[in-house]
Amino acid sequence: MTPIRHNHSDGDAVLDAVRDCVLAVGVRRTTLTDVARRAGVSRMTLYRRWPDVRSLVGDLMTREWVAVATGAMPERRPGTDTRALIVDGLVAGVEAFRAHPLFQKIVDVDPELLLPYVLDRRGASQEALIALLADALREGHADGSVRTGHAERQARAVLLIVQSFTLSLRTMTDEDDPDLNSEAFLAELRSILERTLTP
Known part of the structure; x- marks a missing residue:
């Protein structure tokens, strides 16, 4: 035993x-x-x-996704403003999520598990990511690198953008075309985030 x-x-x-x-x-x-x-x-x-297993998997996803998000945030470098750190971290985060074995397994085998968090309600991991983003955005407001606004609303809007790239990117890419491969779309994501956050 x-x-x-x-x-x-x-x-x-x-x-x-x-x-x-x-x-x-x-x-x-x-x-x-x-x-x-x-x-x-x-x-x-x-x-x-x-x-039940779903509640266990929910806690697992929260742990894994928050770890991916925090691990993707670059360390602050001299002369780098907060907006650059946020954008770099979000783009790296999308890449890390898409490469994460658990995320890939769920998308390939049990994609319906993600639907409630896309269509109906926010999950614990989304709440944690919003809180992390809102804190970073407030830092950007303070140093003048991020457009001022309601930090919580901005964080939710940015998460909507990033979430769509994470979940749906493969539906839009043609990996054999350099103008339409995932790298090209991640460059588009970077541009969207820069334009969204620049004062």
Whole structure:
């Protein structure tokens, strides 16, 4: 029998386990039993915190997507204004999201999992990204590099732009055409963001 661990890393161990399961078989074929076995915890431990696999996957997506977004933000460099950092980070973030194995698996196998967050409501990861963006935009307002405005509204609008490129870019690209490949569209995204944010 697998020993049951009780420490502060149980949550991460469970999310790591559900990530491994989803990457192996997709969301629909992942069970709480599989996750518990892989994480080395009891099923009851999971049920106390997550009622079903979808809620587990929701927490996993929040962890992974926020990590991608924060990891894509470049470090502040001397002489670089906030707008440049935001634009660089957002374009790098779109590339990182599209290359992320979990994102690719969900899009390929379980795309309906993303629909509620596109059509009906904001998820926890979107709320976290809006908060990060709003903070960065306020810094840009302060240093004069970003057009002044309602930071929360600007953050939501920018996320709408970035989200559409992340989710739908492959529907618009022709990778064998240098004028219509993903690199060319990411250059367009950079231009859109620059024009949107420039005072």
